[in-house]
Amino acid sequence: MIEHSLQALGTALAAREVSSVELTRLYLDRVAQHNPQLNAFITVDEAASLAQARAADARLARGEGGPLTGIPIAHKDIFCAKGWLTTCGSKMLSNFVSPYDAAVIARFTAAGAVLLGKTNMDEFAMGSSNETSFYGPVKNPWDAARVPGGSSGGSAAAVAARLAPAATGTDTGGSIRQPAALCNLTGMKPTYGVVSRFGMIAFASSLDQAGPLARSAADCALLLNAMAGFDERDSTSLERAPEDYCRELAADAGPLPLAGLKIGLPAEFFGSGSSPEVMQLVEAAVAEYRKLGAQTVAISLPSMQLSVAAYYVIAPAEASSNLARFDGVRYGYRAPQYDDLNDMYGKSRAQGFGAEVKRRILIGTYVLSHGYYDAYYLQAQRIRRLIANDFAKAFEQCDVILGPTSPSTAFRLGEKAADPVQMYLSDIYTIAVNLAGLPAISIPCGFVDGLPAGLQLIGNYFAESGLLNVAHRYQLASEWHLQQPAGLV
């Protein structure tokens, strides 16, 4: 059962071959067995999950179920869920039981999915290794001495270890795609504005976007069907007609399913910045795509090399503003002792935030402060435009852009934790996508010494459906995504 696709689980539930209570129990037991080792979950509430499972079973018995009814889903602890501890991986919110549901949570609930638990993450989604969490690092199921990636590291580890059939994540600079790559999963960051950010704790508001983490593109399509949609409570949510992200996947496309597809290979993704072993796997995937009928075309994204610099101005600037709300007054952590109001703010924030979050707040405060705004924030926004223009020009020549997701496979716990700049550079291939607001997906493309590597496919605005199809056709012709870590049965 734990190797079933979401569609197969849905079919089994609809046929009453298995009940949602049985399925939820199975996964809760797996979490109880393996989570002490992996630390993928921050909060599990068996009674609450099983109550939702019973409700799903009743709905299925009435014949009113949908494709996700009764399926347990793990949610990144950045999504507020009513009555659930919602920490965002921070001491600051270690006592915050949300009084309301995020839009993503509400949409899954409406679909009849079961909330299996809240997953570990880098504090306020700031990190690429899940080592900045107040709740401790998450271990990679493929090698417990290595990181699962971040910031959605708990979600990725949970799905990779089959502690959940699927999970949600958020991606500000690669936080869905990089953990997907490091844990042998499929993870998608949709176009900015496709999934509502209401109730999703804000990090960098012009970049943050939620998406699915699962074992295949087909599973991601099903999840995105539930997640996407207009929400007037998010002022950046886009008003678009609803789309069925599964439709292209179901089509019978013959022996050359991708005939006519033009895949752009940017010189900047194929330089010396990645491990040669990872690049060999990416090249092999390119060869496979040619067999499926796709053509390749050489392209260039010349401003991409500036994306990390621009990102580490824009994201901290927005974070310093967003995280100003954590003042120890209305919710969250308040220092036990203080003198006056300013002392209460200063001590609550000093004690409630971890080192990486403080670092980014300080960077952001500095670049927005008087006299520096033009040199940093405005310059970064102009470079952001250059990067977006590069992509626009590239999409005149191709339909999809292909490259590695991450320059290496999973690194060791502690390897980069003391060197912020090295950690930031591990997101070199993912950050530009967020700056431009484009959709992208990471899919498994092979192994280096037993560790998974990820292939990134980037599409034009609102090309989710096509991207999922391009990923799906590769997965029909390959078995990398079906591999599972040993020792977790």
Next chain:
Amino acid sequence: MSLTIDQVHRVAHLARIEISDSEADRTLGQLNEIFALIEEMQAVDTQGVEPMAHAQDVAQRLRADRVTESGQTDQRTAFQSVAPETEAGLYLVPRVIE
């Protein structure tokens, strides 16, 4: 460009994050390494490039100012249940005006 220790203290004050002298020293080194990375931007001529504030070039929607949560508009108790200190429906903070 590099920051000074005084600037670190000043920025920490603006951000309302208490910082000890030893923490400020450590932070200074890290921030300067990060700013060395950020400074790569300064070599680029961006004259005439329109700053991109948002991932989509669309104007944000306006909405009517009306009550949207029918039936349970009074959520004060629920929202204040997660507050560090309240009394009679008010949030308590240290005295600001003597």
